[in-house]
Amino acid sequence: MRITLERSNLLKSLNHVHRVVERRNTIPILSNVLLKAEGGDLEMKATDLDLEITEKTAAMVEQAGATTVPAHLLYEIVRKLSDGSEVSLATEADGASISVASGRSKFSLQCLPEADFPDLTAGTFSHAFSLKATDLKMLIDRTQFAISTEETRYYLNGIFLHAVEEGSDLKLRAVATDGHRLARAEVDAPSGCENMPGIILPRKTVGELQKLLDDPEIVAKVEVSDAKARFTIGSVVITSKLIDGTFPDYQRVIPANNDREMRIECDAFAKAVDRVSTVSSERGRAVKLSLAEGQLTLTVNNPDSGSATDELAVGYESEAMDIGFNAKYLLDITGQLTGDEAIFLFADAGSPTLIRDTASEQALYVLMPMRV
Numbered sequence: 001m002r003i004t005l006e007r008s009n010l011l012k013s014l015n016h017v018h019r020v021v022e023r024r025n026t027i028p029i030l031s032n033v034l035l036k037a038e039g040g041d042l043e044m045k046a047t048d049l050d051l052e053i054t055e056k057t058a059a060m061v062e063q064a065g066a067t068t069v070p071a072h073l074l075y076e077i078v079r080k081l082s083d084g085s086e087v088s089l090a091t092e093a094d095g096a097s098i099s100v101a102s103g104r105s106k107f108s109l110q111c112l113p114e115a116d117f118p119d120l121t122a123g124t125f126s127h128a129f130s131l132k133a134t135d136l137k138m139l140i141d142r143t144q145f146a147i148s149t150e151e152t153r154y155y156l157n158g159i160f161l162h163a164v165e166e167g168s169d170l171k172l173r174a175v176a177t178d179g180h181r182l183a184r185a186e187v188d189a190p191s192g193c194e195n196m197p198g199i200i201l202p203r204k205t206v207g208e209l210q211k212l213l214d215d216p217e218i219v220a221k222v223e224v225s226d227a228k229a230r231f232t233i234g235s236v237v238i239t240s241k242l243i244d245g246t247f248p249d250y251q252r253v254i255p256a257n258n259d260r261e262m263r264i265e266c267d268a269f270a271k272a273v274d275r276v277s278t279v280s281s282e283r284g285r286a287v288k289l290s291l292a293e294g295q296l297t298l299t300v301n302n303p304d305s306g307s308a309t310d311e312l313a314v315g316y317e318s319e320a321m322d323i324g325f326n327a328k329y330l331l332d333i334t335g336q337l338t339g340d341e342a343i344f345l346f347a348d349a350g351s352p353t354l355i356r357d358t359a360s361e362q363a364l365y366v367l368m369p370m371r372v
Contacts, residue, residue: 001065002090003037005057007081007102010042013057014075016236017046019208020053021071032068034117035089035098037061042089045117046071051205052120052239066114067091069098077107120239125223125230129192131172133233136220137213139174140206142185142363145332147203148178155245159206162198163189170194175250181329182250182366183336197226200243205229212236254366258345258354262291263315266342269296270334276300276308277327287327288372291346292320300327323349324372333365 017033025031034045042059045052078087081102088101091111100107140159148156160175170189175182201209212233213220221232231238277287280300290297296314301307323346334342339359346353355365 001035001037001067001098002063002088003042003059003061004086004088005042005059007078007083007085007087009057009059010087011075011078013042013044013055013235014071014078016055016212017044017053018071018075019211020046020048020051020204022048023072029068029112029116029118031070031072032112032117033071033074034066034068034114036066036114037089038064047118047120048204049118049120050202050241051208053208053236054239055236057235065091067095067098067111068114068117069109069111073109074100077109081105120228120241123225123228125225125228127193127196127225128221128223129190129196130219130221131187131190132216133213133218133220134216135172135187136222137210138362139172139185139187140210140213142336143174143176143183144203144206144210145336146176146178146181146183146365147206148176149203150178153179155200155243155247158200158202158243160198160200160247160250163193163196175247177248177250177253177366180326180368181333182253183333183363184250184254184365185363187362193222196224198247199224199229200245200247201229202240202243205238205240208238209233212238253352254364255345255347255352255354258347258351260291260318260321260346261316262296262344262346263341263358264296264312264344266334266337266340268312269342270331272298272310272312273327273330273334276310277331279306279308280327281305285327286324286370286372287330288322288324290320290322291316291318293317318346321346321349322372323353324370325353325367326370329367333367336363336365 036043041056043056045054085102091098097108098111164173171186172189173186175184223230276298279302281302288299296312298310337357339357341358343356353367
């Protein structure tokens, strides 16, 4: 293999694919990125056996061929080369090493044969549809913070993506929960996702997708089956295994009869929660919300360090009540809201609270209270 290409193009593609490669690997080939040169392209592929990313970038191919190179090492070398330079990649005759040259810099890296590189066979996909990058990004951005990190409940370690009928409309909905809070977002379903199986996208896949959806002009192609999903975003293709499990019936925990409404300015509320939680213990993080007509008092008591209170004017006309929440969870949710105001719908101090965004009907949040 002998090719030349722009450093910026090589770096951009390597930046996308190398992130999949785990830093520690018991299988040496999984530390490598597959480089395949043919026609006028260099294709790069990396995998951790659950997730695979491939990307093509333009290159001058003098001699076609393929090999695998340590992914993080190649990325670091290319990152440190001069801006605007060209990079030449050439494998030695025995295929055991590859030279990376740019200007006066030259490196020689050990290779492993292409034949050893695993292929995440995609199989056939039962459903395919196209979705604007902005819509897919919104579904992920609004829900990913609520993904559970508890490995024992592995079926909660991702985002549940599924199609639901609401009246005569079909929606594509994303849901994530960790048992303490729940986030739900939806968009009008694109044609092609009728009767699609509900899929649970793993956290790592969600994180990689999030980084690739910055260009609002791009339309993502989505293909799903019972076991895998494939996303084509521009020149990048992500193939991922799905979490094999049953997502719980989340509709049961979304309260329908919460009738005590509080309207509050998002920014002021987030700052007040952040201020009073300064004295809270790392373990507890509980903040008490005391509601009275037109007024909210936030209180934190920490026997080890002290206490704090703050007051805000709110739109609230129901009877007075006290309710406690985890401060971090409150901040996570208010961080997702795009409107100036948040709407909190309470039932009582022991029941789940519903939080809505005044600027968007597409997302809603449920938060379990804490005893305070």
